[in-house]
Amino acid sequence: MAKVKIASTWLECCSGCHMSLLDLDEKLVELLSKIEFDASPITDIKEFHPVDVGIVEGSVGNEEQLEVLKKIRENSKILIALGDCACFGGIPAMRNFFKKEDVLKRVYIETESTVNPKKTIPHVDVPELFPAVKPIDQFVKVDVYIPGCPPDPRAIEYALKELLEGRIPVIPTELLSYE
Amino acid sequence: MAQKLEIFPVTRVEGHGKVTIYLNDAGEVEKTYFHVTQVRGFEKFCEGRVFWEMPVITQRACGICPVSHHLASAKATDKLLGVEIPPTAKKLRELMHMGQIVQSHSLHFFHLASPDLLFGMDADPKIRNVVGVVEKHPDLALRGVKLRKYGQEVIKILGGKRIHPRFAIPGGVSKGLSVEERDSLLKDIDWVISELKDTVKLIRNLAEEWGDKFRNFASFPSLYMGLVDEKGNLDLYHGKIRLCDYRGKIIDEFSEDNYLEKIGEWVEPWSYMKFPFYKDFGYPEGSYRVGPLGRINCCDDISTPLAKEELKIFRDMIGSRVAEGSLFYHYARMIEALHAAEKLKELLEDPDITGTELRAVSRDFNPEGVGVLEAPRGTLIHHYKINESGEIIKANLIVATVNNNNAMNKAVELVAKEYIKGPDVKEGFLNMVEVAIRCYDPCLSCATHALGKMPLEILIYDSEGNGLRKLVRDL
Numbered sequence: 001m002a003k004v005k006i007a008s009t010w011l012e013c014c015s016g017c018h019m020s021l022l023d024l025d026e027k028l029v030e031l032l033s034k035i036e037f038d039a040s041p042i043t044d045i046k047e048f049h050p051v052d053v054g055i056v057e058g059s060v061g062n063e064e065q066l067e068v069l070k071k072i073r074e075n076s077k078i079l080i081a082l083g084d085c086a087c088f089g090g091i092p093a094m095r096n097f098f099k100k101e102d103v104l105k106r107v108y109i110e111t112e113s114t115v116n117p118k119k120t121i122p123h124v125d126v127p128e129l130f131p132a133v134k135p136i137d138q139f140v141k142v143d144v145y146i147p148g149c150p151p152d153p154r155a156i157e158y159a160l161k162e163l164l165e166g167r168i169p170v171i172p173t174e175l176l177s178y179e
Numbered sequence: 180m181a182q183k184l185e186i187f188p189v190t191r192v193e194g195h196g197k198v199t200i201y202l203n204d205a206g207e208v209e210k211t212y213f214h215v216t217q218v219r220g221f222e223k224f225c226e227g228r229v230f231w232e233m234p235v236i237t238q239r240a241c242g243i244c245p246v247s248h249h250l251a252s253a254k255a256t257d258k259l260l261g262v263e264i265p266p267t268a269k270k271l272r273e274l275m276h277m278g279q280i281v282q283s284h285s286l287h288f289f290h291l292a293s294p295d296l297l298f299g300m301d302a303d304p305k306i307r308n309v310v311g312v313v314e315k316h317p318d319l320a321l322r323g324v325k326l327r328k329y330g331q332e333v334i335k336i337l338g339g340k341r342i343h344p345r346f347a348i349p350g351g352v353s354k355g356l357s358v359e360e361r362d363s364l365l366k367d368i369d370w371v372i373s374e375l376k377d378t379v380k381l382i383r384n385l386a387e388e389w390g391d392k393f394r395n396f397a398s399f400p401s402l403y404m405g406l407v408d409e410k411g412n413l414d415l416y417h418g419k420i421r422l423c424d425y426r427g428k429i430i431d432e433f434s435e436d437n438y439l440e441k442i443g444e445w446v447e448p449w450s451y452m453k454f455p456f457y458k459d460f461g462y463p464e465g466s467y468r469v470g471p472l473g474r475i476n477c478c479d480d481i482s483t484p485l486a487k488e489e490l491k492i493f494r495d496m497i498g499s500r501v502a503e504g505s506l507f508y509h510y511a512r513m514i515e516a517l518h519a520a521e522k523l524k525e526l527l528e529d530p531d532i533t534g535t536e537l538r539a540v541s542r543d544f545n546p547e548g549v550g551v552l553e554a555p556r557g558t559l560i561h562h563y564k565i566n567e568s569g570e571i572i573k574a575n576l577i578v579a580t581v582n583n584n585n586a587m588n589k590a591v592e593l594v595a596k597e598y599i600k601g602p603d604v605k606e607g608f609l610n611m612v613e614v615a616i617r618c619y620d621p622c623l624s625c626a627t628h629a630l631g632k633m634p635l636e637i638l639i640y641d642s643e644g645n646g647l648r649k650l651v652r653d654l
């Protein structure tokens with residue numbers, strides 16, 4: 001049987017959801033006989049190709065992240081929103097309580113340790129921020145949600161195994177966490 | 180003639196980044212930039228939260244070493260309460276931190292960096308990843324998985340979950356360690372120590388085999404920074420901040436409470452990541468390196484026996500007090516992992532560790548508090564100011580990876596200048612640029628706590644700033 005192809009990416013996030021995937025430990029090693037990673041932060045494949053399953057960690061806070069999200073969506077038959085950030089916006093969305101200009105001003109001009117005589121705010125070759133951080137389903141269709149900050153590795157395992165069996169996973173309540 | 184070449188994203192680093200390379204008319208590398216393309220804004224959006232939420236919120240800066248933020252934040256909140264925490268609480272926090280060092284250093288070495296070291300920097304990208312390691316060196320891959328698992332289990336036993344645990348609270352910790360839990364951790368510790376000992380040997384052998392290629396890769400003089408204890412020994416959890424120069428001469432030692440007098444952060448228009456520097460020397464001369472090599476270069480010695488022995492071998496091998504080649508980060512990283520495992524054992528065998536006095540009581544607030552520790556990737560500082568009701572009015576973070584910003588730029592420049600001649604660059608050479616960045620184990624999720632994240636992209640422009648060709652690394 002051909003291996004199931006998986007692509008994954010991280011947007012505005014902390015990488016914790018991908019770490020939770022690695023927290024499957026030996027089970028992930030076993031799963032590698034059935035799945036194959038295409039573009040992903042852990043491989044050196046940079047471009048998305050058509051895959052069976054796309055996994056997205058993180059919310060969307062700038063143009064670049066939106067482009068990446070659209071690319072993985074276009075290439076994935078099934079798209080998973082992994083973790084609270086992707087599902088609901090998560091901690092990054094705490095910045096929505098503030099104006100983006102105020103956030104940038106605080107970070108690059110006002111912070112106590114910053115030395116910035118010209119009051120430079122980064123703007124060359126860096127993507128502009130959106131005024132607000134939003135969950136991924138505000139931009140693309142999501143097929144499976146796995147909440148949690150991060151989701152329990154067992155929830156990720158359950159979802160992957162269901163997908164391998166050709167079913168769309170419905171995560172059992174005891175494996176879900178909302179934080 | 181204008182060319183443009185892109186690698187996007189930089190893989191096998193934690194987070195998002197991009198490299199831009201400018202060529203002159205002769206096709207030689209003139210200037211390089213390592214940009215970080217994301218910023219999140221923790222310094223702003225923590226305003227208005229109550230201080231006791233900070234250890235839980237700020238650890239969401241990073242899912243790779245959340246415990247570092249969790250604990251540095253808790254240390255800052257202890258200062259807000261004006262308390263010394265009980266010995267048991269202190270040792271339990273340190274225990275969790277050592278679990279963190281073991282898991283994070285193992286993750287970096289086995290899952291992210293080892294493919295370049297085992298297969299070669301220009302190996303086929305199809306196998307040059309952790310899955311390739313699983314296929315070609317299953318024993319080694321499994322060792323990495325199990326070492327990381329052990330570190331993560333230490334964190335889980337104390338904090339309830341492996342990533343983003345809830346454990347440290349202002350003034351102490353929320354839970355003690357039972358005798359059964361301690362025994363279950365003690366059961367495997369000797370195995371962990373011996374596997375890490377073998378891993379240090381592995382990287383040492385590679386360094387010897389590669390010889391000058393290892394030694395000279397992205398090598399440059401700089402300042403180094405790291406915490407040391409009162410005897411000048413490596414200390415990953417508390418101590419004074421030491422800065423030394425490229426000969427190992429101590430330039431300064433100071434407490435975290437004085438960090439604002441000593442450290443500044445420069446801003447460049449082309450990166451969301453700031454550029455810390457030692458204020459007395461100015462920017463960029465005062466740029467310094469942190470993380471495993473920064474700490475190994477700074478410390479006089481290591482207190483635990485096996486790591487101590489290895490430090491001696493390390494210094495004999497490089498023939499000086501300070502190692503400058505970026506690849507030595509990997510060697511230093513595994514010496515530290517070994518030290519952390521030895522320290523874990525020491526702490527687990529300490530009778531205090533199963534104590535039940537877990538929290539200090541305070542009746543008053545201080546308006547300001549600074550916490551520092553050595554995160555796996557380097558010195559991490561949290562600084563909070565609060566009002567009378569305990570709400571955060573100002574938060575400032577200097578995270579580990581940010582301290583290495585200038586160093587990563589320098590490493591990229593050196594490698595690009597040495598290996599990239601003209602726009603027609605092979606994939607393997609481009610990977611070398613990434614290898615240089617990977618030495619620093621950059622955690623761009625953390626680094627962009629301010630606002631963003633980092634895919635790595637390499638762009639090459641001609642001298643007029645025109646870009647022509649896009650070369651995406653692809654299979």
Ligand code: SF4
Binds near residue numbers: 017058085
């Ligand atoms: S959901 Fe939690 S663990 Fe996952 S990226 Fe967001 S903050 Fe990190």
